[in-house]
Each structure stands twice: as structure tokens, then as C-alpha cells.
Amino acid sequence: MAEPTARVLDRRDGPYGEVVLRRRGEGEAAVFEIIANGCFLMDTSDGRSERLLVRAALDATPVPRPSLLVGGLGAGFSLAEAAADPALSRITVLEREQAVVEWHSGPLGRFSAGSLKDPRTEVVIADLLDHLRGTRDRWDVVCLDIDNGPDWTVTDANGGLYGFAGLTVLQRVLTPSGVLAVWSAAPAPDFEERLRARFARVRRMDVLVDRGAPDVVYLASQVE
Numbered sequence: 001m002a003e004p005t006a007r008v009l010d011r012r013d014g015p016y017g018e019v020v021l022r023r024r025g026e027g028e029a030a031v032f033e034i035i036a037n038g039c040f041l042m043d044t045s046d047g048r049s050e051r052l053l054v055r056a057a058l059d060a061t062p063v064p065r066p067s068l069l070v071g072g073l074g075a076g077f078s079l080a081e082a083a084a085d086p087a088l089s090r091i092t093v094l095e096r097e098q099a100v101v102e103w104h105s106g107p108l109g110r111f112s113a114g115s116l117k118d119p120r121t122e123v124v125i126a127d128l129l130d131h132l133r134g135t136r137d138r139w140d141v142v143c144l145d146i147d148n149g150p151d152w153t154v155t156d157a158n159g160g161l162y163g164f165a166g167l168t169v170l171q172r173v174l175t176p177s178g179v180l181a182v183w184s185a186a187p188a189p190d191f192e193e194r195l196r197a198r199f200a201r202v203r204r205m206d207v208l209v210d211r212g213a214p215d216v217v218y219l220a221s222q223v224e
Contacts, residue, residue, distance in 0.1 A: 006033065009107060012099040019099050021107065032107055034074065034100065041147065044111050047077030049183060049207035049215035050145055054081040056205060057141045057181035058088075060219055065089040066140035069173070071128045073100050076112025078145055078183075083115035091121045092139065094128045101125060129161050132169050141179050142170060149184025149216070150191035162191050167198050177223050184216040195220045 006022040009032075017037040024031045033043040058066065068088055070078050073095035082091050093116075095101055101123055104112045115121060124131060128146065150162035160166050162182075170180055180199070184191070187204070195202045199220035206214040 010099065010103065012097075014097055014099060016096060019097050021099075021103050023107065032075070032111075036097075036147075042074050044075045044108070046209050047075060047111070049209060049217060050075070050077035051081040052205065052207055053143050053145060053181050053183045053217050054078050054141075056217060056219055057143055057179045058082075058085060060179045060221065061140050062177050062223065063140045063175070067138075068092070068141040068143065069094065069139040071142065071144040072146045073104065073112070073123070074145055076104055076108055076115070078143055079115045079121070080111065080113040082143075083113070083118045083121060088120060090139075091115075091118065092137070093121060093123045094131055095123065095125060096127045098125055129166060129169060132173050135173065138173055138175050139178065140175050141181070142174060143181045143183075144170075145183040149186065150182070150188040151184070151186065162188075162194070164194060164198070167194060171198060174222075178221065180218075180220045182218040182220075184218065186213055187216050188218075192218060200224050 004024040006024050008020060008022050010021045012019050020035040022033040031043050031045045034041045065087060067090040068082050069092045070082060071094050073079060073093050079093055082088060104116055116123060146161060195218060200222045201224055203219045205217040208214050
């Protein structure tokens, strides 16, 4: 069976280039796609690895009422998983594209499951690394779902997030027992090596998905 034709629902020129929301199919079976500067970022066909990103990080934290930062709103699966946990005390979402946030008041709203209206949730529209460099906030859990992972970034600036300088910033915004979780569309061995150089404990989790090669979630913390 031929794949349904993609229909453009919205197209915006933002501070980082063009972002597009497309839909394939109709009704409950419809799949929505987010495209940035002509590069496929994500779709709503399978959110298992995005949900695992949050669930595994929360399971790893020893803090009973943790605070959590989600880097990248995207299709909303990660935020929905976080908001479904009543133990979380505070949820911060950093998303640099205003359009993506607005799409969750429309076509993408069912995937974030109303979690943007959760009283614990604060949405900050900013570049993640720029914001973290200037903040004094700390979080018990930081979950990153930026671009397609460490080895496949849409803008060159995002590559800095996964280098040693970016990891230094991430370490600073984590509490002493904090957990860092990073989503990737494929294994990123160089990034994993940098993680192991900076964190006492690093774990890689492969997540089988229908579209092909497994997604990968990296977990890192200073607690053995």
C-alpha cells in the first residue's frame, strides 16, 4: 500500500529557519511530522523511545519529589510521560520554536495530552544551551530530545550541546544526585565516550521501533 501523501498544515519562518507541520493520512490514523529547514525531525507514529527517555530517568533518580527539565517539546510524548507521574514536583520545558508550542494547542494536542496546562509545567521558549548558560535553576532530572541526537543536528549550534562544553553546562544545572537522559536516533559512540569521561555511571538503552534501526537512550549520573 502506498504511503499517504503528506499535507502541509503550517509553515513558519522562525529565528532558526523554516519549520513545517505536515500530516499523513486522516482521522485517528493520521501521522504528523515536524520538518526543520527541510530535515525530518520527528513524527507521531511511535513515541516509545521518547516516553522511555523520561521513564528510565525518573526510575533512576533517588529523589522522591524530583524536578525535571525536558529539552525539546517536539511531538509531546516526553512531556506527556512526565506529567503522568504525580511524584514530579516541577516540570520545565525548553523549546526554541514558538510554532511547535502553538501546534500543541491544535493538531499535536492529543499527543501531549493536555500536559502543557498542568500547573507543574512551565514552558520556556528559548535555545536550550543559551538558557542553561544563564540560569541559576537546578533540576534532579534533565531529559534531552534535541534534533535527532548527538550525531544528527539540524543546526550547527546544537552540536555544541553534545560536546564537552555542553556537558559542562548540563552538569552544572543538575543537582548532585541528578540524572541526565539523552535521546538519539542511532548509537553515538563518540558522545558516549564523552559521557563516560564526565559521569561516574553511564548506561545505554536500545529501543526497538517499527521504522528500522533502534532508537537509543543514554542515561548518565554521578551516583554509582
